[in-house]
Amino acid sequence: MLTRPGSRPRSILFCPRSGASSTSEGRTIKVLVTGGSGYIGSHTILRLLEDGYGITAVDNLSNSQPESLLRVQKLAQRELVFIEADLLDPAALDAAFAGQQIDAVIHFAGYKAVGESVQQPLGYYRNNVTGTLNLLEAMDTHGVRQLVFSSSATVYGNNPDMPLQEDYARDATNPYGRTKQQIEEILTDLQASDPRWRIALLRYFNPVGAHPSGLIGEDPQGPPNNLFPYVAQVAVGRRDRVGVFGSDYPTRDGTGVRDYIHVMDLAAGHVAALDYLAGNPGIHTWNLGSGTGHSVLEIIHAFEAAAGITIPYELADRRLGDAPVSLADPSRAFRDLGWKAQETLASMCADAWRWQQNNPNGYRAAGQPA
Template sequence: MRILVTGGTGYIGSHTVLSLLETGHEVVVVDNLVNSSEESLRRVGELAGKTAAFHQVDLVDEAALESVFDQHSIDAVIHFAGLKAVGESVQEPLNYYYNNIVGTLNLLRAMDKHGVRSIVFSSSATVYGEHNPIPYVEKMEIGANNPYGRTKEQIEDILTDLGAADERWHIALLRYFNPVGAHPSGRIGEDPQGIPNNLVPYIAQVAVGRREKLMVFGGDYDTPDGTCLRDYIHVVDLAEGHVAALDYVAARPGVHRWNLGSGKGTSVLEMLHAFEQAVGHPLPYEITGRRAGDLPAFWADASSALADLSWSTTKTVDQMCEDHWRWQKNNPFGYNS
């Protein structure tokens, strides 16, 4: 199939493009390059031995997006594109709602106009909010507690309504947790702009000398070591989950929801110590006060993905850290190294 990947130069997007190319699909990527680099796609082409077509397009530019559909005969879409920093979304809600919601509406209208009605949407575990018990199960009521999460939730609502109104649509909603790691080649990986928002890229920048020390937010939670527990998933496993979902919905109309996660929690200190093992020496850290909005613990029930997609995580926390460190060590300043 010829797959359009929005946000395909980003962290998860680039790994998914590689997985698609390796499984024989043709790929067209659109990305505005606001938080990513075209260099990722060049390296994906090296690894795959074939390249994806690329268009620098912002989804809020409906005419430019239409042009991509006019130029390529698209069979299905994997939709990653969107702003994704929780803290920034609280400060800039209008920007997040406009970019993420309007961009998605433009994409869906262009798809419908061109008869493309198969989509895998990159949602998030943030849609589960603060009120649900763990582990999170797909049938739970959702209720995100920040603008970023609410854009994901609202896009899920739009796609659910679309699937209910028109049985020609094939829709997958993938709710995933904390992607980490990198392709084992060390050629592509996570390249956050500015100060990393997430734990593992921050640890990696401490390890490579770009940050002084890791600040651990809260050491007094009701968890085994007092630090927050999260469900970490290797980005290569995650990419393969997208390909599995794409193949599944191709033959099955309707709206399908899956958690993609490991099904277990790993604490901040456990992740730090695993990264220290990969690096080969201790890393400086300091435990400080709790951060507003952080939950003590959450992880996925990923049994539905195993049952429906025959998908489960295969890589360990140690492998995540080893691969992430290989990427960071070889590319200390990301794609600008």
């Protein structure tokens, strides 16, 4: 059962599975996951639980539902600690660490809509950057100096050189991307000042799909900002049609090409990075992407094949700032972590459709506003 706000956080005792991650003394490694009830956070927590880690999830539930973690526990047949807390509240963060013997942190929490960040830059800098500073101070106070940070390919800006490599210059072009870039710089300076810190910066491209069970998936609050959930909501009848922004790009069908990565592959990448940090000090940066690009129209048609229906769409003008192509070079992650994206476009669409079809209103009950 989840620990709810107002109750004392509790450690859940369990018998680790064979091969569970543990310290040299045999104690199970405990990971605090910020933004744990969100899309990527919930899938990563499931993978961590399956691999034997102990989990404390922290989330303010501003853009997620606690139901996701209830379903994670059902899938993993393991319990976790949940604390409803905001990273802008230092006292709540301190309480989240107190008495729990946390070994490492995976940091997902943050606002993430590019368009909204342009309209509300102060809110994005306050939430993403100040929240991270509070988290780092709480970690340092409690002697926790191992961190996997959820960064983004947006830090590369509109670099035309493809595929994008980790040593390319960072030049984010919107407030959301600049918050990720600034946090990367903060973490780089922090590790340089104190070599006890072990930090992974994971720059991922376009996370899509859902757990193959259909129990957990992407559940945006309000209109989706990303293509996949929008297509899924059109397919399930929640929206009329997909807007395709730009049909005259220099690509194979004129629409923008992106590197999509299945959320389960992404979850595996976080676990691989966490394992790597245990034996490798310093700060490390990895792209998490497939290295393969798919156009907007290819996504729509692949989703049609998965759902067995026609998905209406309309062509529109390009959006300011959109690049024709964005592709990862994931070779460093394969070299260092032994990690490589395994899922196909067909499985991404099939899993996303299974989630959306089984949960037309996301985690909300029928009749609740979506």
